[in-house]
Amino acid sequence: MQKTTGLMHKSPRLLGAGVHTAAAGKDYPSHAHTSWELVYYVRGRITCPVGDETYDATPGTVLLTPPNTWHAEQSRTGYANRFLQVDAASNHPWPRRCYDDTDHTLRRVFDALVRETDSDELRAILLTELDIRLRRAAAPPPTPAEQLVAQAEQLFEERFAIGLRIADVARDLGISTSGLRAAFARLRNTSPQAALQAVRLRHALAHIRNSTLPLQAVADLTGYHSVSHLSRHVKSATGSAPGALRTTEAHP
Incomplete structure (x- = not known):
């Protein structure tokens, strides 16, 4: 029997989803979760300390914070985001930051996951699509x-x-x-x-x-x-x- 090589990652599971808005100067204090937090910024300019890194976020930015990582949002303007709490392995192959495309593909999936409250099956399908797109964003840059x-x-x-x-x-x-x-x-x-x-x-x-x-x-x-x-x-x-x-x- 041939051995399977390579890393195996459990399938991500959606724990929660929502929308967050804040006025200018209204920071979100440093905090950590036992799950991944995936945040899509819809409007505004935000500085986000995440672990040992600091990221500037503008519309179309996606920040992905692994479990048990301290992070915060420092509001430079009023801002709004879509957030997902996702159960996945801490070494799941996602980037820490990526950006949406001109068709707003990632926003579409984030919005659909936030809106969908009736069908667990549909949420699972949407999360699978998001997982694939985020792992693709983490791929090495083209030669x-x-x-x-x-x-x-x-x-x-x-x-x-x-x-x-x-x-x-x-x-x-x-x-x-x-x-x-x-x-x-x-x-x-x-x-x-x-x-x-x-x-x-x-x-x-x-x-x-x-x-x-x-x-x-x-x-x-x-x-x-x-x-x-x-x-x-x-x-x-x-x-x-x-x-x-x-x-x-x-x-x-």
Whole structure:
């Protein structure tokens, strides 16, 4: 029987959730809990001593305090937060601080956990989502090569419709075309050209299936040289010509 290696962590369990607001100058005194305290700051500016560290918190900041760790909130302005008390191992792989994304994903989960009072099952699902997102935030920062590939992929999404060339992307990123190809081969097991074509194809199929635009317009909108170029890629990927896909969608 093969041994399982690696650290095992018990699943977090929600003990309580709520909202806290305070006026300017209204500090929260130093205290500690026997469980984790996860706090999402919604508004205000706060200085937070946590153990041996001190953090400045602004909207979108999440502070995660392990069990039996003294911490406080020093209000520099009026502030509001969402807080969760969570039973988890003291070495659970969460960061001590992280920040929300532009879609306010973490706030959505915090708010849902605070609001949900009827279903233990739903609270458990929401806490699992939060756990995954927080552990992801604690992952090591991306390497320069990973950042480079991610930046190239972002450029593909932004410029796929304008006849973008891989040489142009490499130049904008300050790397040689061969270097960009090598990074994609190692990290994505594909080429940058194939990755760009996948973006174009995804958008083209969306237009074909969900609009009545002429194929020439679809080709123009998605960076294909011609209708025949578009048709070849669509048929290679799906086994069907663009017109057949429309017929199938319209007459299931």
